[in-house]
Amino acid sequence: MGTSVDGISPDRLRIIVQDSHLNFLIGAGTPSAFFGLLGNVEDTLTEVAESNADDDVKAVVRASIQAYFFDSVLMPNVKVVNRHADAEEVLTSYARFLRTINRILLKRHSSILAKQANVFTTNVDMVFEVAFEQMAIDFSDGFSGKIRPRFDLGDFNTIRLRMASRFEQRSEVPVFNLVKIHGSAGWLQEKRSAEKTEIVFDHGLSLVVETQTALDSARGDLIAIDDSKEVDAAALIARASSGAVPPTVTAFTEAYEKLGIVNPDKQKFATTVLHETYYELIRRFANELEKENSVLFVHGFSFRDEHLRDVVVRAARSNPTLQVIVFSYSRGDLADYQKLIPETDVKNSNVLFLLPPEPEDGEDERVAKLDVVTTDYFAPIVADKFPVPDQRIELDIRLASEEGTRV
Known part of the structure; x- marks a missing residue:
């Protein structure tokens, strides 16, 4: 296991970000207040695939779990892209974080390191893209072109220069x-x-909207899943009706499989292009962690994804100049991290778990939300403190009742 501490000084953190290649790994826990957590969906889908149930029953159960995933994780992105008032909190949180890291990069004095940061995320939501655009921060997402942007790995790691108009x-x-x-x-x-x-x-997330339409037609033929409980594969199979898969369910499945996402199960890939892209991006992640003097800040990621966990642990073992700093959401999460990353796997003592402070008497448990990480750890690095009026992030969030109104 790595070292666990209650905090890290701004001076120590300032030295790390000044002299290191900056990398962030953001997981589902970061935007969970808006999208929710999916718990054991991956395990459940795998159990369904490996069960002895009829293929038609498996198809309906799998589609029901995909519908649950779609409702929780994919459909809310329409509100994010439209900057709906419901998405204000999560967008503002991301915007504050990105603005702070952007200012750190801008003020970095190193003449050797590029003013770049890599944000790796397992999330399929659009919060980062919208926050980047609203803050007018330069970013590369792998797409090139304007009218019909296509994914191109060569778009990453581009240095951008601005030229003064007069001199x-x-x-x-x-x-x-x-x-x-x-x-x-x-x-x-x-x-x-x-x-x-x-x-x-x-x-415009046209495929998400199209899939939503297909799902609405199929709901009567799918199994409703209670989002307050763990998803139980055996219980869902028992509730499924025998017989041919209804056409509405087939139509939903076909629309869902066009989405450019890696499925939350052991099979993961609907198409060859997603399979190849996934492993290319995993390779890019590994390459960045192998660079000398790199740091990886982790937030909202549980390390249950064995592929990514193996990449991080292997890099920590082979690259003693790599520093992995994990912002533990709660103090109770430390035990889970220690099970997944045992002490024998980290020989260089370069994995650090930062724990939220102990609660005072009568206080609720403190948790390290993204706003807390921004305020307590990264904002103090920037020498010029933000004045109070500048604390408000104007994202031009549209209210549901008053289109175009700022909040």
Whole structure:
């Protein structure tokens, strides 16, 4: 297991970010207040696939779990992209975080390191993209082109310079590489020929909306899942009706499988292009952690994803100059991390778990939400403190009742 501490000084953190290649790993726990957590969905889908149930029963149960996943994780992105008032809190939280890291990069004095940060995320939501655009922060998400942007790995790691209009002075501007390892609600798989499928950017989330329409037609033929309980594969199979798969369920499944996301199960990949893209992005993640003097900040990620956990642990073992700093959401989460990353796997003592402070008498348990991480750890690094009026992030969130009103 790594070292666990209650905090890290701003001076120590300042030295790390000044002299290191910056990487962030963001998991489902970060935006969970808006999207919710899915618990054991991956295990349940795997159990269904490996069960002895009839294929038609499996198809209905699998589609029911996919509908549950779609409602919780994919459909809310329409509100995010439209900057609906319901998404204000999560967008504002991400915007504060990105603005703070952007200012850290801007003020970084190193002449060797590029003013870049890599944001790796297993989340398929669109919160990062919307927050980046609203804050006018430069980022690369792997897509090139304007009218029909196509996914191209060569778009990452591009240095951007700004030239003054009068004196032609050039200055490097901070750039974030947004690497979405499990795909995105905004990715659309487009078949160009029998042999070639491309990933294009779906600006209006048209495929998500299309899938929602198919799901609404299929709900009567699917098994409703209570989001307050663990998803039970055996119970769902027992509730499924025998007989041929209803056409509405087939139509929903076909629409769902066009989405450019890695499925939350052991099979994961609906198409070859997603399989290849996933492993290319995993390789990019591993390469960044192997660089000398790199740091990986982790938030909202449980390390239950064995592929990514293996990459992090292997890099921590082989690269003693790598520092992995995990922001534990609660003090109770430490035991889970210690089970997944045992002491024997980390020989360089370069995995650090930062715990929230102990609660005072009568206080609720303290948790490390993204706002807390931004305020308590990263904001103090920036020498010039933000004045109070600047604390308000204007995201032009649209209210449901008053289109275009700022909040």
